[in-house]
Amino acid sequence: MRRTSVRKYPDFLPADTIKGEKVVSIAGKNLGKIEELIIDLQAGRVAYAVLSFGEFSGMNGKFFAIPWQALQAKFQEHAFLLNIPKYTLEKAEGFDKDNWPVTTYEWLSTVYSYYGYQPYWQIPRL
Template sequence: MSGGAGFGTDVSVNIGSWNMADRDFPDFLSTGTIKGGKVVNRAGEDLGKIEELMIDLQSGRIAYVVLSFSEFMDLGDKFFAIPWQTLTPRLQEHAFLLGITKEILEKEGGFEKGNWPLAREELAGTYTSYGYQPYWQVQTGMPEEAETKRMTRTGTMAGRDNPDFLSASTIKGDKVVNKAGEHLGKIEELMIDLEDGRVAYAALSFGGFLGLGSKLFAIPWQALQMKLHDHAILLDIPRDVLEKAEGFDKDHWPVTNREWLSAMYSYYGYQPYWQAQRIESRPGNL
């Protein structure tokens, strides 16, 4: 699509590579790249691996990382819900350093593979036991009114029929619809900001709808609203804005950095998540 939003056409290497942006130390990685990543201690010993990323549906934050541990740790076959803050990427080693001792993990005890924490109340105790304040209790930096509107837009989730969190694997592949209920496409991937521990953007495919061809499109998380009972995700972006947006080839992803993200967010009418509040100008304005 020529012209377009103009938020950059530089491309990276393959999405599955750790060297996402032709650099040794990328700031963003796809969930598909992070999942399966090995977890090590400070001595470099292999402790286990990342099984899944659980995404907070309201904020796009990583609610927790699901870890499994090797026989070396002698923690059984349970999974462990670990705050993102306890993991430090060691990208040259294709690994993540875990900042939690075995003794603390043994005390926490983990959870059965069929009984994942899906509500904030369940997860709050886990954060506290690891010495971290739950991220949703930490001041967001957003004005109170703006924060209330953001939380209300998605709705309050409670219980297993209406979870606060879903796995990245569940979100990927979900169909995307517009307000009329028309099937637009699906979510192909989620790109994670390693520093902030949240979804930087969702990569959507539209399957030829709107004449958008086979390209992928980077969409801010805030533009997506979960419709759990419909097993769908609502995309709240006008058709004319999508038609003028600049997509990218599935084998050549954008070099993701905050300059590029800022332009992309602004095009769709959203303030970047690392800033305070949503742009009030019409979506599509640069």
Template sequence: MSYEDRDTYGMYKSSGEGPGPRLMGASTLIGEDVYNHKDEDLGDIKEIMLDMNNGKVAYAVLSFGGFLGIADKLFAVPWSALKLDTENKRFILNVDKERLESAPGFDKDHWPDMADPSWQNTINAYYGTQPYTNTSRADTTYTEKKSSQVK
């Protein structure tokens, strides 16, 4: 289900009114699909983690594996590692499926201390991202496919 289908407040109307995909409601992103550049399904976003001290989005919690929500493994993916694909209404994570399977993860009953700098360094090193605390608010993960791009 895409963010347009979960838009209970009419933010993403086809009329072009509203904030559009550059400013999105967190609740519309929960459940959003995540794919890689090989068009492989990597799972979906279960939660968005906000740093309450600085107001930045830190991580998206991605669910991958398992069957019908059973034995799913959860992964904290740095928000900066995700790119919004507005054409296909999903996120893109530039990670091979095999690499994601071996990524640092956790289960729903054993969440890590995501505020621990050591844990944050491990996650950022794995995904090749900068810590969210080092990025400015002007940084963006919004990408939109141009109509001139060849498919």
């Protein structure tokens, strides 16, 4: 049977098409860009995105771990909308591009909690 409707936006994307995409605030202001996607190999899911943020606010370009659920694709703008207030991001504990944290579920749980998101491994899958 032939499919008569065509989806306007994809359900799946290669990671390298996401890396480098700009991240904007709810107000539409440029916050930075996605530097990397960190994959949870046991769960087979994106654990978090690494956001470079700060070149625009004098913070010397720190990196931040952002829960994947906090980002919404804006295909027409070739960007991701960050559903976290800028002031929350400005006060977050970031890391230097040359000194990444060791990812553990304990560390990641504090990151998710800080941004107000439930860790993905605690959400029942449908």
